[in-house]
Amino acid sequence: xxxxxxxxxxxxxxxxxxxxxxxxxxxxxxxxxxxxxxxxxxxxxxxxxxxxxxxxxxxxxxxxxxxxxxxxxxxxxxxxxxxxxxxxxxxxxxxxxxxxxxxxxxxxxxxxxxxxxxxxxxxxxxxxxxxxxxxxxxxxxxxxxxxxxx
Numbered sequence: 001x002x003x004x005x006x007x008x009x010x011x012x013x014x015x016x017x018x019x020x021x022x023x024x025x026x027x028x029x030x031x032x033x034x035x036x037x038x039x040x041x042x043x044x045x046x047x048x049x050x051x052x053x054x055x056x057x058x059x060x061x062x063x064x065x066x067x068x069x070x071x072x073x074x075x076x077x078x079x080x081x082x083x084x085x086x087x088x089x090x091x092x093x094x095x096x097x098x099x100x101x102x103x104x105x106x107x108x109x110x111x112x113x114x115x116x117x118x119x120x121x122x123x124x125x126x127x128x129x130x131x132x133x134x135x136x137x138x139x140x141x142x143x144x145x146x147x148x149x150x
Contacts, residue, residue, distance in 0.1 A: 006082070007035055008050055023129070026136040027051055047082075054089040057131045061116030061124055062091055062105070069109030070094065092132075095125040 008025040008141050020029050020119060027035075038046070044106060064087040074090060079097050082089045091110055095102075102108065102121040116124055 002041070008047060019132065021140050023133055026132050027054065028136070028140045051086050051089040052131040053132055053135050054092045054128075055086050057135070058092050058127050059086040059113075061113055061119070061127060062110050063113055064088060064089065064091060064109060065106070065111045066109035069107075071109075073108045092128060095121055095128065099125040 002116075008027060022029075022032060025032075027046065027050070031121075035043070035061070058093070066085045070087055070090060071081075073079075074094055077094075077098060079093055081093055091108075094108060094110075099121040105112065105121055111125070112119065116127070119127065
């Protein structure tokens, strides 16, 4: 039985317009290009690295107060997530897709931390996306995106 890891692609690939790191999924251009040639362990390592970044960055701005409510909202709105995906990584997906329609993040099982206090969902997404891109670019610039997976 093969264990399948879906692509982290979110359908917003900015590498097609010349970025070396995708603004949508934070993978490097070569990780995107080579994804289907990677073995299971390499794909899993990339997914864990991306989740780790999302948890660290989103955790600076947010905390999950109700993971079941968060999951229910993701399901209600048809937002893709993985069963093993950490709740804060899921929250990043929620903000990416729903930021324009969300009024109160507390209704989604989330609460702002001090750094995110007073920010709208749009502002939270922008701050998180900016920090994620900076991490991914730093990793790419260091040349260790798929070598160390950290």
